[in-house]
Amino acid sequence: MKICKVVGKVWATRKHACLHGKKLLLVQPIDIETSEKKGQIVMAVDLVDAGQDDTVLVNDEGNSARGMLENPVAGIRTVVCGIIDELTISGKF
Amino acid sequence: MKICKVVGKVWATRKHACLHGKKLLLVQPIDIETSEKKGQIVMAVDLVDAGQDDTVLVNDEGNSARGMLENPVAGIRTVVCGIIDELTISGKF
Amino acid sequence: MKICKVVGKVWATRKHACLHGKKLLLVQPIDIETSEKKGQIVMAVDLVDAGQDDTVLVNDEGNSARGMLENPVAGIRTVVCGIIDELTISGKF
Amino acid sequence: MKICKVVGKVWATRKHACLHGKKLLLVQPIDIETSEKKGQIVMAVDLVDAGQDDTVLVNDEGNSARGMLENPVAGIRTVVCGIIDELTISGKF
Amino acid sequence: MKICKVVGKVWATRKHACLHGKKLLLVQPIDIETSEKKGQIVMAVDLVDAGQDDTVLVNDEGNSARGMLENPVAGIRTVVCGIIDELTISGKF
Numbered sequence: 001m002k003i004c005k006v007v008g009k010v011w012a013t014r015k016h017a018c019l020h021g022k023k024l025l026l027v028q029p030i031d032i033e034t035s036e037k038k039g040q041i042v043m044a045v046d047l048v049d050a051g052q053d054d055t056v057l058v059n060d061e062g063n064s065a066r067g068m069l070e071n072p073v074a075g076i077r078t079v080v081c082g083i084i085d086e087l088t089i090s091g092k093f
Numbered sequence: 094m095k096i097c098k099v100v101g102k103v104w105a106t107r108k109h110a111c112l113h114g115k116k117l118l119l120v121q122p123i124d125i126e127t128s129e130k131k132g133q134i135v136m137a138v139d140l141v142d143a144g145q146d147d148t149v150l151v152n153d154e155g156n157s158a159r160g161m162l163e164n165p166v167a168g169i170r171t172v173v174c175g176i177i178d179e180l181t182i183s184g185k186f
Numbered sequence: 187m188k189i190c191k192v193v194g195k196v197w198a199t200r201k202h203a204c205l206h207g208k209k210l211l212l213v214q215p216i217d218i219e220t221s222e223k224k225g226q227i228v229m230a231v232d233l234v235d236a237g238q239d240d241t242v243l244v245n246d247e248g249n250s251a252r253g254m255l256e257n258p259v260a261g262i263r264t265v266v267c268g269i270i271d272e273l274t275i276s277g278k279f
Numbered sequence: 280m281k282i283c284k285v286v287g288k289v290w291a292t293r294k295h296a297c298l299h300g301k302k303l304l305l306v307q308p309i310d311i312e313t314s315e316k317k318g319q320i321v322m323a324v325d326l327v328d329a330g331q332d333d334t335v336l337v338n339d340e341g342n343s344a345r346g347m348l349e350n351p352v353a354g355i356r357t358v359v360c361g362i363i364d365e366l367t368i369s370g371k372f
Numbered sequence: 373m374k375i376c377k378v379v380g381k382v383w384a385t386r387k388h389a390c391l392h393g394k395k396l397l398l399v400q401p402i403d404i405e406t407s408e409k410k411g412q413i414v415m416a417v418d419l420v421d422a423g424q425d426d427t428v429l430v431n432d433e434g435n436s437a438r439g440m441l442e443n444p445v446a447g448i449r450t451v452v453c454g455i456i457d458e459l460t461i462s463g464k465f
Contacts, residue, residue, distance in 0.1 A: 001322040001357045003289070003305075008125070008182040010096070012150060014141050015175030016161050019150075026096075026125065026182065032287070032305065032320045039319075040132075041125045041182075043094040043150060048293050052183075057291060057298075057322060059356050061341040062154040067352035068295050073160035075174055077152050078094045081354055082294030089287040089305065089320075090331075101218070101275040103189070105243060107234050108268030109254050112243075119189075119218065119275065133225075134218045134275075136187040136243060145276075155247040166253035168267055170245050171187045194404070194461040196375070198429060200420050201454030202440050205429075212375075212404065212461065226411075227404040227461075229373040229429060238462070248433040259439035261453055263431050264373045280415040280450045282382070282398075311380070311398065311413045318412075327386050336384060336391075336415060338449050340434040346445035347388050360447055361387030368380040368398065368413075369424075 003084060004029050004058045005037050006050050018074045025050065025080060027058055032089060044078040045069075057082035096177060097122050097151045098130050099143050111167045118143065118173060120151055125182060137171040138162075150175035189270060190215050190244045191223050192236050204260045211236065211266060213244055218275060230264040231255075243268035282363060283308050283337045284316050285329050297353045304329065304359060306337055311368060323357040324348075336361035375456060376401050376430045377409050378422050390446045397422065397452060399430055404461060416450040417441075429454035 008026035012019070023046040029039040042060070047068055050056050059065065062077040069076065101119035105112070116139040122132040135153070140161055143149050152158065155170040162169065194212035198205070209232040215225040228246070233254055236242050245251065248263040255262065287305035291298070302325040308318040321339070326347055329335050338344065341356040348355065380398035384391070395418040401411040414432070419440055422428050431437065434449040441448065 001355070003320070003322060008180060010150070010177060011179040012175040012177050015150065016140055018161065019175060024150075026180065029319070040122070041096070043096060047295055057289070057294065057303075059341075059354055061356040062152075062157045063345075064341045064354040064356050066156070066160075067345075068297065068354035070352075073163075075152055075157040075161035075172070076094070077154040077157050079354070082291040082298060084289060084291050086290040087287060087305065101273060103243070103270060104272040105268040105270050108243065109233055111254065112268060117243075119273065133215070134189070136189060155245075155250045159249075159253075166256075168245055168250040168254035168265070169187070170247040170250050194459060196429070196456060197458040198454040198456050201429065202419055204440065205454060210429075212459065226401070227375070229375060248431075248436045252435075252439075259442075261431055261436040261440035261451070262373070263433040263436050280448070282413070282415060308412070326388055336382070336387065336396075338434075338447055340449040342438070343434045343447040343449050346438075347390065347447035349445075358447070361384040361391060363382060363384050365383040366380060366398065 002029050002058045003032055004056055006052055006054045006056060007041060010043055016075055042078055044080045045076050046080045048080055048083055050080050050083055055084040056080045057084060095122050095151045096125055097149055099145055099147045099149055100134060103136055109168055135171055137173045138169050139173045141173055141176055143173050143176055148177040149173045150177060188215050188244045189218055190242055192238055192240045192242060193227060196229055202261055228264055230266045231262050232266045234266055234269055236266050236269055241270040242266045243270060281308050281337045282311055283335055285331055285333045285335060286320060289322055295354055321357055323359045324355050325359045327359055327362055329359050329362055334363040335359045336363060374401050374430045375404055376428055378424055378426045378428055379413060382415055388447055414450055416452045417448050418452045420452055420455055422452050422455055427456040428452045429456060
């Protein structure tokens with residue numbers, strides 16, 4: 001599960017019914033050591049009401065998405081499922 | 094789920110029965126920051142009647158594809174499931 | 187789903203029972219813009235009686251493979267499921 | 280399944296219910312030949328009470344995670360499922 | 373499904389119950405054109421009693437692993453499921 005930044009939004013009128021009424025975000029992985037965005041921007045369905053520039057937890061696996069959406073046939077693979085408050089790297093815990 | 098461009102089409106006479114009657118598109122991911130096509134071209138089954146050069150939403154996961162096709166045993170992993178009208182990057186929303 | 191070339195074959199006497207009697211091909215992705223083979227060679231189970239140097243459609247997802255094999259517990263992830271007759275890139279259709 | 284090092288921890292107040300009460304670790308793959316950390320840091324749910332700097336076994340597949348959590352709808356893909364005591368490379372066994 | 377070489381072994385005392393009693397191998401993909409080991413070493417559960425330096429067939433998909441292990445909730449993604457006797461590249465067959 002990846003730590004990403006919300007970088008944008010997508011509009012699509014013609015789409016499969018399972019995507020109707022969903023907020024479609026663009027998210028980009030961040031390099032946690034430098035906090036810089038890096039890597040491919042993908043589309044994720046928002047489950048936690050995330051906003052622009054939020055640091056989020058992204059799960060890119062369809063069965064996870066269907067479990068969280070409580071829809072066993074939804075054609076959705078990638079979801080935003082948490083908003084990160086804080087990260088610690090190499091600190092004691 | 095990836096944002097791609099439709100770049101071509103595939104014809105295959107000899108194929109598994111689950112692919113019969115399907116429109117087989119070639120799609121290539123786009124780098125959203127530059128709008129340029131970049132990365133490996135793959136084959137995706139069209140679910141939304143997409144056309145050449147359309148910017149589309151691609152879901153590369155078999156259980157999603159089977160859910161949208163309403164066929165629990167289809168041997169299909171990659172589908173075009175939306176046509177993108179508009180993208181916003183780093184704008185407020 | 188990837189467009190590949192059949193580049194070889196594998197023999198394995200000691201293997202899991204679900205692989206018995208299957209033709210095990212080596213396939214390599216092709217760069218569709220240049221038609222050159224490029225990237226990692228993998229092993230795929232043949233479902234369409236493909237031959238050496240055929241351009242084929244490869245599905246690298248286990249649930250797809252099990253659906254096409256009509257065997258819900260087969261330990262097979264990658265299959266050759268179509269033989270490509272023709273590709274069009276950036277042409278009108 | 281990958282050999283990783285625990286490099287940090289994540290706090291997220293707003294998240295999907297299936298993540299409540301879980302310890303969320305940051306893990307990074309290690310290059311086994313050199314023992315150096317290398318590659319993308321990801322978030323994994325801890326199942327074995329791992330600590331900072333432990334070398335761990337990470338399984339990045341949702342159905343595995345749900346099986347080990349005994350929760351068939353959990354939206355969790357990546358878990359820490361073992362703590363490595365010892366590795367042998369290219370030795371006889 | 374990948375062609376790999378067995379390069380080592382892993383010991384882990386503290387691990388999820390589904391891994392108890394399993395032989396945990398380290399495997400590395402081989403570049404079939406040059407026979408050299410290349411790419412990330414991963415951990416795979418041995419199903420065919422493979423030994424050090426064997427060339428093996430590796431399936432990196434959880435549902436395949438669970439089918440072959442006949443355990444529908446095992447948290448195992450990667451298995452060694454065949455020992456390669458011979459490979460032919462670009463020869464006639």
